[in-house]
Amino acid sequence: MPKPRRKLPKGVQVRKNGTVLICYKNEFGKIMRENTGQSDVKAAELMLAQARTDVAMKKRFAALTFESVKFIDLFNDWWTNHGSRTLSKFQYRTPRVIARFEKKKAREITPDAVRDFLADLRTEGLAASSINQCRTILCSVFNYAIRFEKYDKNPVSVVPQEKEPPGRDRFPEPEEIVEMIRVCEEKGDLELKAFLILAPTTGMRKGEILARKWTDIDLDSKNPSINVRITKNREPKRIQLPDIAVDALRALPSYGHHEYVFPAKANPRFRGNFKKPHAWDLGKRFRRVAEAVGIKELRIHDLRHFTASTLTAEGVADNIISLLTGHKSRELRRYQHLREDLKRGTVDLIAKTLEDAQRNSKDRNGASSAHLLHTGSKTEKKRTGKGSK
Numbered sequence: 001m002p003k004p005r006r007k008l009p010k011g012v013q014v015r016k017n018g019t020v021l022i023c024y025k026n027e028f029g030k031i032m033r034e035n036t037g038q039s040d041v042k043a044a045e046l047m048l049a050q051a052r053t054d055v056a057m058k059k060r061f062a063a064l065t066f067e068s069v070k071f072i073d074l075f076n077d078w079w080t081n082h083g084s085r086t087l088s089k090f091q092y093r094t095p096r097v098i099a100r101f102e103k104k105k106a107r108e109i110t111p112d113a114v115r116d117f118l119a120d121l122r123t124e125g126l127a128a129s130s131i132n133q134c135r136t137i138l139c140s141v142f143n144y145a146i147r148f149e150k151y152d153k154n155p156v157s158v159v160p161q162e163k164e165p166p167g168r169d170r171f172p173e174p175e176e177i178v179e180m181i182r183v184c185e186e187k188g189d190l191e192l193k194a195f196l197i198l199a200p201t202t203g204m205r206k207g208e209i210l211a212r213k214w215t216d217i218d219l220d221s222k223n224p225s226i227n228v229r230i231t232k233n234r235e236p237k238r239i240q241l242p243d244i245a246v247d248a249l250r251a252l253p254s255y256g257h258h259e260y261v262f263p264a265k266a267n268p269r270f271r272g273n274f275k276k277p278h279a280w281d282l283g284k285r286f287r288r289v290a291e292a293v294g295i296k297e298l299r300i301h302d303l304r305h306f307t308a309s310t311l312t313a314e315g316v317a318d319n320i321i322s323l324l325t326g327h328k329s330r331e332l333r334r335y336q337h338l339r340e341d342l343k344r345g346t347v348d349l350i351a352k353t354l355e356d357a358q359r360n361s362k363d364r365n366g367a368s369s370a371h372l373l374h375t376g377s378k379t380e381k382k383r384t385g386k387g388s389k
Helices: 041-056 060-068 071-081 094-101 111-123 128-147 174-187 190-202 206-210 243-250 283-292 302-313 318-325 329-338 340-365 370-374 378-384
Strands: 012-014 020-025 031-035 225-228 237-240
Touching (some): 020 041, 071 128, 094 111, 111 128, 174 190, 174 283, 190 206, 190 243, 190 283, 190 302
């Protein structure tokens, strides 16, 4: 006799092809039928129980509506209401994120998809910090959507950041900067020339320089200056400009002709519902000029290192340096420890103090005490046991 068929639980149906459906009422009383994609009735029962629980907690319908959400819609909402208002310069990295995910549904962006994206950026040769910036954009988009109940989970949160190398010790020499300025003059690149003068003489960050409008700059008073209303540390600052910076700014093509000091040029990489009013990067031009004069491993941000390390080496007080550059006291310590000529100058200063004390002692006692610095005092010999029979 054929084995009697097992009676299926209420809400569970088996299709002709063997796959199992579950049936339940949603939050609005409408009967929903979902294909579980499998033939295991026990598993379908568990899925049905979970669906009914989600309906009771008013979670099921929302979760299903998220299935059709497009990533680009989440991104545009995030950019309009959050991303464009930050100081993190997201706009420079967003083209890569958009190019990869703009045509995908949010549900298609899984942790594996995020890992693959970061791996491809690594293959392209992007630095760890740049890869992490792209990851930050993705993570922020999903977190913002969750906060305002436009999505339910963040697939980026479980993907770890790239490990970034420790802080750099590269400090450009004055001769290197002068040579790069000379090449800019030969090539007629007045913008990069002005940048190469402004960055090391003012200690300003790249973003602070490139985002400036002419209304932020006073070139006509007896004390020319540049005003930064919002800095990375959220503290405004006004920086005086040396004569060479004033001359370089007056020579710019934008002087008297544009709102921004460094206006943006057309760039097909930037897409979306935002505009780029001013330049965001001079990296390629900077590297080309550095290569032309044989300078290796130099980055734009190293020009800021030059400012702090030079002032520190000249003995300028930390509080004065921090007013200029915006560094915190703890950040300035790295310049005191990393600059080799500064370290040598420090030990030379200590040695000079001892030598001065030695000369003073000789003047007072009429006899040289040099042997105390080289052979040790009698007390020291007695303590160590040296010189005893």
